[in-house]
Amino acid sequence: MSHDDENRNPETDNEDPGRLRTRERLMWLGLMAFFVIILAIYIARAEGLEHDVTEANRELLEAQMQLAEYTREEVPRPVEIGLRNADIQQLQRLGMTNPERRLSEDLVENPQLVPEVLRDGDTAEFREDGIYVLNARWVLAHFESGDRFGQLLLEYEVVHGNVMWDVVDGYVED
Numbered sequence: 334m335s336h337d338d339e340n341r342n343p344e345t346d347n348e349d350p351g352r353l354r355t356r357e358r359l360m361w362l363g364l365m366a367f368f369v370i371i372l373a374i375y376i377a378r379a380e381g382l383e384h385d386v387t388e389a390n391r392e393l394l395e396a397q398m399q400l401a402e403y404t405r406e407e408v409p410r411p412v413e414i415g416l417r418n419a420d421i422q423q424l425q426r427l428g429m430t431n432p433e434r435r436l437s438e439d440l441v442e443n444p445q446l447v448p449e450v451l452r453d454g455d456t457a458e459f460r461e462d463g464i465y466v467l468n469a470r471w472v473l474a475h476f477e478s479g480d481r482f483g484q485l486l487l488e489y490e491v492v493h494g495n496v497m498w499d500v501v502d503g504y505v506e507d
Contacts, residue, residue: 473487485500
């Protein structure tokens with residue numbers, strides 16, 4: 334016997350080539366069915382996720398509409414203007430007894446703070462009823478100069494009881 338004859342398996346020699354093709358086809362058919370089932374599962378999940386996203390977007394839109402409804406009726410809280418107690422105490426330590434009154438008086442005594450560009454002629458004066466201490470740093474002051482009216486935003490600093498002023502911005506009403 335030859336070496337090739339010894340390595341032959343009688344069971345594989347007896348297999349019909351048609352039977353092998355059928356077995357191979359069944360394996361491929363099973364594999365295809367497996368992939369179709371997996372694809373169907375993913376499609377079903379995607380449809381479920383799409384539905385979930387649509388539902389979440391609808392809920393978000395409803396929440397935004399409710400928020401818009403609530404905020405439309407909300408009354409804005411007024412901004413607190415003026416010196417806080419801590420600011421008043423700090424200015425008193427720097428030598429000012431009644432800080433808001435003292436700042437107003439100092440501005441009235443210094444009309445030259447109104448820039449010449451904003452003046453109508455040589456005179457300008459601050460209106461006492463139009464001076465607003467905004468905080469521990471800024472004052473808004475209304476002024477009159479001839480027939481012109483305007484406002485100045487001033488920055489101030491207190492040094493040994495004396496007020497140092499810087500004009501930040503100003504305009505004249507037309």
